[in-house]
Amino acid sequence: MLADKSIIVTGAGSGIGRATAMVLARAGAKVVAASHSAAHARETADMITAAGGVAKPFSADVMRESDVVAMVDFTLECFGRLDGAFNNAGITLHDRLVQDMDEAEWDQVMGVNLKGVYFCMKHETLAMGKTGGGAIVNNSSVNGLVGVPSASGYVASKHGVIGLTRGAACDAAATRVRVNAVLPGMIRTPMIAELVATPEFKAQYDVILARHSVGRIGEPEDVGYAVKWLLSDEASFINGAAICVDGGYSAR
Numbered sequence: 001m002l003a004d005k006s007i008i009v010t011g012a013g014s015g016i017g018r019a020t021a022m023v024l025a026r027a028g029a030k031v032v033a034a035s036h037s038a039a040h041a042r043e044t045a046d047m048i049t050a051a052g053g054v055a056k057p058f059s060a061d062v063m064r065e066s067d068v069v070a071m072v073d074f075t076l077e078c079f080g081r082l083d084g085a086f087n088n089a090g091i092t093l094h095d096r097l098v099q100d101m102d103e104a105e106w107d108q109v110m111g112v113n114l115k116g117v118y119f120c121m122k123h124e125t126l127a128m129g130k131t132g133g134g135a136i137v138n139n140s141s142v143n144g145l146v147g148v149p150s151a152s153g154y155v156a157s158k159h160g161v162i163g164l165t166r167g168a169a170c171d172a173a174a175t176r177v178r179v180n181a182v183l184p185g186m187i188r189t190p191m192i193a194e195l196v197a198t199p200e201f202k203a204q205y206d207v208i209l210a211r212h213s214v215g216r217i218g219e220p221e222d223v224g225y226a227v228k229w230l231l232s233d234e235a236s237f238i239n240g241a242a243i244c245v246d247g248g249y250s251a252r
């Protein structure tokens with residue numbers, strides 16, 4: 001589905017990003033696996049190469065515009081063009097009532113989850129424009145549609161990703177870049193393992209699990225398969241969509 005397409009995945013060092021990078025590579029994409037951990041980026045690239053795919057690791061902090069520029073330049077050097085991107089890097093901020101959240105925490109969660117996506121979209125769109133366009137998928141969350149207790153900063157950042165996606169999608173005729181968002185429900189990743197380890201979140205876990213009407217939480221590949229399709233030419237009429245990959249969580 002993605003033969004020879006050159007695709008960046010941010011946050012590719014673990015969880016949804018790593019699994020999606022592997023799904024995209026299996027579909028024929030040449031992948032830049034970016035992470036702010038150089039070691040984790042290399043691990044992912046090595047896993048893809050060992051499975052017969054094509055991948056290059058790159059270390060970038062998406063909160064730093066210069067890192068994002070370097071990531072895109074690196075992709076052009078490696079593969080000559082940029083066709084697609086999955087802007088996935090993100091952090092969580094739970095166990096914070098709005099009155100308990102300090103400015104540094106707000107800046108951090110908005111900086112990675114929203115400003116990071118803006119930096120990536122800006123420079124990816126510029127690069128894609130040089131070769132006739134492309135497709136971008138941003139990773140929001142079901143918390144981009146609805147709230148969850150004690151996580152208003154995270155929830156705000158994920159609502160923002162949907163707004164950014166829809167706004168940029170309106171410019172597709174000018175940019176030649178389709179922009180969509182995926183909205184995962186609860187996915188089995190290190191981020192969730194970290195949350196479940198906190199007593200406050202553990203109490204919510206069974207309630208959240210029960211809202212996934214397919215009867216299970218998601219696996220990282222569940223998101224990867226949706227991203228693969230959105231980045232492929234089969235989705236060429238899909239633009240500005242916010243697609244739930246949530247086992248029915250948001251259907252209730």
Ligand SMILES: NC(=O)c1ccc[n+]([C@@H]2O[C@H](COP(=O)([O-])OP(=O)(O)OC[C@H]3O[C@@H](n4cnc5c(N)ncnc54)[C@H](O)[C@@H]3O)[C@@H](O)[C@H]2O)c1
Pocket residue numbers: 010011012013014015016017034035036037040060061062063088089090091092112139140141142183184185186187188189190191192
């Ligand atoms: N796991 C879930 O249930 C779930 C649900 C909805 C949305 N999401 C979103 O999916 C994305 C991936 O999360 P995950 O669950 O795979 O967690 P994860 O912690 O395994 O992955 C997050 C990745 O982002 C990277 N990252 C963090 N800060 C960064 C920065 N400043 N620059 C570059 N990379 C950075 C981390 O190194 C890590 O590889 C996040 O945006 C998260 O909000 C996750």
